[in-house]
Amino acid sequence: MAKKLYIKTYGCQMNVYDSERIAEVLAPLGYEATDQSAGADMVILNTCHIRERAAEKVYSELGRLRKHKNAMAAEGRHMVLAVTGCVAQAEGEEVLSRAPYVDIVFGPQTYHRLPQMIAEASRASGQVLDTEFPEESKFDGLPQARTVNGAAAFLTIQEGCDKFCTYCVVPYTRGAEFSRAATDVLSEARNLVAAGAQEITFLGQNVNSYHGEAPGGSAHGSEWNLARLIREAAQIDGLARIRFTTSYPAEVDDDLIAAHGDVEKLMPYLHLPVQSGSDRVLKAMNRNHGVDEYRRLVDKLRKARPDIALSSDFIVGFPGENDADFRATLKLVEEVSFIQAYSFKYSPRPGTPAAMMDLQIDEAVKSERLAELQALLNTQTQNFNNQMIGKTVPVLLDRTGKMAGQLIGRSPYMQAVVVDAPQNLMNCIVDVTIDAASPNSLMGTLNLDSRKACA
Numbered sequence: 001m002a003k004k005l006y007i008k009t010y011g012c013q014m015n016v017y018d019s020e021r022i023a024e025v026l027a028p029l030g031y032e033a034t035d036q037s038a039g040a041d042m043v044i045l046n047t048c049h050i051r052e053r054a055a056e057k058v059y060s061e062l063g064r065l066r067k068h069k070n071a072m073a074a075e076g077r078h079m080v081l082a083v084t085g086c087v088a089q090a091e092g093e094e095v096l097s098r099a100p101y102v103d104i105v106f107g108p109q110t111y112h113r114l115p116q117m118i119a120e121a122s123r124a125s126g127q128v129l130d131t132e133f134p135e136e137s138k139f140d141g142l143p144q145a146r147t148v149n150g151a152a153a154f155l156t157i158q159e160g161c162d163k164f165c166t167y168c169v170v171p172y173t174r175g176a177e178f179s180r181a182a183t184d185v186l187s188e189a190r191n192l193v194a195a196g197a198q199e200i201t202f203l204g205q206n207v208n209s210y211h212g213e214a215p216g217g218s219a220h221g222s223e224w225n226l227a228r229l230i231r232e233a234a235q236i237d238g239l240a241r242i243r244f245t246t247s248y249p250a251e252v253d254d255d256l257i258a259a260h261g262d263v264e265k266l267m268p269y270l271h272l273p274v275q276s277g278s279d280r281v282l283k284a285m286n287r288n289h290g291v292d293e294y295r296r297l298v299d300k301l302r303k304a305r306p307d308i309a310l311s312s313d314f315i316v317g318f319p320g321e322n323d324a325d326f327r328a329t330l331k332l333v334e335e336v337s338f339i340q341a342y343s344f345k346y347s348p349r350p351g352t353p354a355a356m357m358d359l360q361i362d363e364a365v366k367s368e369r370l371a372e373l374q375a376l377l378n379t380q381t382q383n384f385n386n387q388m389i390g391k392t393v394p395v396l397l398d399r400t401g402k403m404a405g406q407l408i409g410r411s412p413y414m415q416a417v418v419v420d421a422p423q424n425l426m427n428c429i430v431d432v433t434i435d436a437a438s439p440n441s442l443m444g445t446l447n448l449d450s451r452k453a454c455a
């Protein structure tokens, strides 16, 4: 009988990718996905450590899962409870001691060894901890064939971070920067397309620092950058759309800007986290870009691809941020205009330099600044969405809507678009004329003869 596997994913898209791969590793052992943790034979929490709240959520979820685990034990069944992701990597020992009913803790780089860990946990009936950064790459130990959930797929091409922004845990939880060989990435991309993907998003903590071994091997001595990889991926028949995230502004090179100008399959959307509009704060953050450099980069991108839409991340209340610094952030937002953004109150993370800095900002001040910034960002999103009304855009339909007869998809600019459409257009790219806009989505009418491509 099939065993039930429940995976709950927190954090970034890289975790979403890892969760999909973990399910693929476990499929040969007879595990099938379920959307209910109660009664599942194996429960995995794929966690995020980026802000304090993200990490604390894990412990409250573990408390809930303990009840399910006990209920199963009362029926003579066993739930294997595992924690992975960045909390596991950062504080694996602490997870095991705070939640002694957890069976396995493994890091984001070791899940290719999960079958052995499960065997070990059942034999030893103790706890298993594997948060090594192993010599071998997990990618070499994963199944070649890919499964997809819908027509838009993620593909991790780069992992880790060497940038050490002073507020950030990622360099510690994901380790040093590593790029997969171009041949491996392209073959996984082909496998995703064969499984039904029409859109692929290349992922990396710093995706544009990608420098993978060129086909032909390291004997060749050459490497490909992200732009080259995108150009090659664009040759794959059946792949309609390419995206990538997240980019580090200081490493956006001219090749990548040029690719935005002339690779048709590359979508006109770029997530380019700026964090702050104050040079003083950016310096203290160790971001390696100043405000003017960011502005110039945006100008170059818009010159290459006039309709490119930008999104960003912001941190307010970084240690030492004064009112003038914050005003400078608002000014930059006014100047650049973002169609979408994530903004956060600075959260001190253990072991990072900024957590030890003087002049930590008051919670109330952080909240005020966040509200003011978000009000401005939301207006920009709404304005961008409003100006889509009356336009016709290609939409990749990949989800069912809330109402019967509705499908939802993404515009080239990542907006969610809701249309009345027959179910057989699921996983197709269709033209939609936009009728109405809200901050979170667009509503439109299907152009009936527009079916472009279907998976």
Ligand code: SAH
Pocket: 050, 051, 167, 168, 169, 170, 205, 206, 246, 247, 248, 273, 275, 313, 314, 315, 344, 345, 346, 347, 348, 349
């Ligand atoms: N690699 C990506 C970001 C990864 S984390 C990049 O360099 O942009 C995603 C976002 O979380 C960051 O862009 C930042 O805005 C936010 N973030 C990271 N650490 C944080 C902290 N300690 N407090 C608040 N926000 C944080």
Ligand code: SF4
Pocket: 161, 162, 163, 164, 165, 168, 169, 170, 171, 205, 206, 248
């Ligand atoms: Fe964190 Fe900075 Fe690396 Fe992004 S670039 S993951 S914010 S250290």
Ligand code: F3S
Pocket: 010, 011, 012, 013, 014, 015, 047, 048, 049, 050, 085, 086, 169, 170, 173, 174, 205
């Ligand atoms: Fe969170 Fe780790 Fe991603 S800390 S944002 S899950 S890299």
